[in-house]
Amino acid sequence: MNSASGPRSASSGAHPPSSPSIPLRQRARSATAAELAAIPWLDLLDEAQRERAVQQLQVAEADVGERVCRIGRPATFWFGVVDGLLKMSNDDSSGPAITFTGVPPGGWFGEGTLLKRESYRYNIQALRRSVVAGLPIETFHELLEGSIPFNRFMLNQLNERLGQFIAAREIDRISDPELRVARNLAALFHPQLYPGVGSLLRITQQELGYLVGLSRQRVNLALHTLAGHGLIRIEYGGLRVLDLQGLRRFPLLSTG
Numbered sequence: 001m002n003s004a005s006g007p008r009s010a011s012s013g014a015h016p017p018s019s020p021s022i023p024l025r026q027r028a029r030s031a032t033a034a035e036l037a038a039i040p041w042l043d044l045l046d047e048a049q050r051e052r053a054v055q056q057l058q059v060a061e062a063d064v065g066e067r068v069c070r071i072g073r074p075a076t077f078w079f080g081v082v083d084g085l086l087k088m089s090n091d092d093s094s095g096p097a098i099t100f101t102g103v104p105p106g107g108w109f110g111e112g113t114l115l116k117r118e119s120y121r122y123n124i125q126a127l128r129r130s131v132v133a134g135l136p137i138e139t140f141h142e143l144l145e146g147s148i149p150f151n152r153f154m155l156n157q158l159n160e161r162l163g164q165f166i167a168a169r170e171i172d173r174i175s176d177p178e179l180r181v182a183r184n185l186a187a188l189f190h191p192q193l194y195p196g197v198g199s200l201l202r203i204t205q206q207e208l209g210y211l212v213g214l215s216r217q218r219v220n221l222a223l224h225t226l227a228g229h230g231l232i233r234i235e236y237g238g239l240r241v242l243d244l245q246g247l248r249r250f251p252l253l254s255t256g
Contacts, residue, residue: 001225020097022210024132026067028058031133035059035082038231039133040106040195044149049128055141062126069110069124075117077134080108081196082129085207101164102127104188106196111154114140127207160192177214181222182250184212185232189241228248 031054039057042050058071059082062068068079068086086103100122103109110123113120114137126132143150164187185208189197209219223239231247233240241247 024060028060031057031059038082041153058131060131062130067125069120075113078140080133082131085127085238087125087127104194104197107194177218178222178225182247186247200240
């Protein structure tokens with residue numbers, strides 16, 4: 001299985017440690033019933049299509065810092081996060097290091113690359129130990145050709161992701177830390193793109209710092225500001241969103 005909200009510059013040291021291990025594909029296995037239940041598009045398929053997809057799906061645990069996708073590698077799988085947190089970036093490209101977005105549970109990505117049968121133009125790296133599922137590219141195209149509900153899911157996926165990337169282009173121009181954190185958190189709680197998150201996201205302040213390009217200390221201050229506005233609640237091991245629309249509308253705080 002080893003085969004991208006607009007960009008924001010990665011801050012110095014804002015990269016998770018790499019974790020050498022046996023290649024991800026060599027650790028792949030069949031998905032459990034609980035893991036299959038966490039894949040949102042399976043229920044859209046008819047019985048035969050679902051059986052075919054389940055047979056072809058592979059699941060593996062990615063270690064912290066391990067790359068699921070790498071720039072320049074041909075796309076051979078459509079990937080999704082069953083559990084954990086991934087980071088989409090252009091690390092190791094010829095340009096400046098940029099983090100595009102995070103991918104929390106329920107998120108599937110890379111469909112545009114698979115549709116064009118291209119090589120990856122970004123890296124996908126695990127910020128924490130994560131369970132990642134992969135559907136082979138040929139099975140992906142079979143579903144596109146044979147399932148109208150799957151096609152509708154894919155159109156919605158591409159449309160929502162385009163909207164997210166346009167919004168993140170605006171985030172990239174924002175210097176206010178509270179506003180950057182608010183907008184990025186709102187993106188991670190996107191109900192269509194990341195249905196596995198719900199209202200509670202398992203994420204540390206260090207992991208959030210990796211995604212938004214801020215230090216853990218600055219993220220901590222921003223989160224307490226947002227909590228003070230009643231938008232989130234900081235809980236052990238994660239963040240609970242109390243007002244998603246409020247996060248999306250959060251105004252730039254006056255410094256005067």
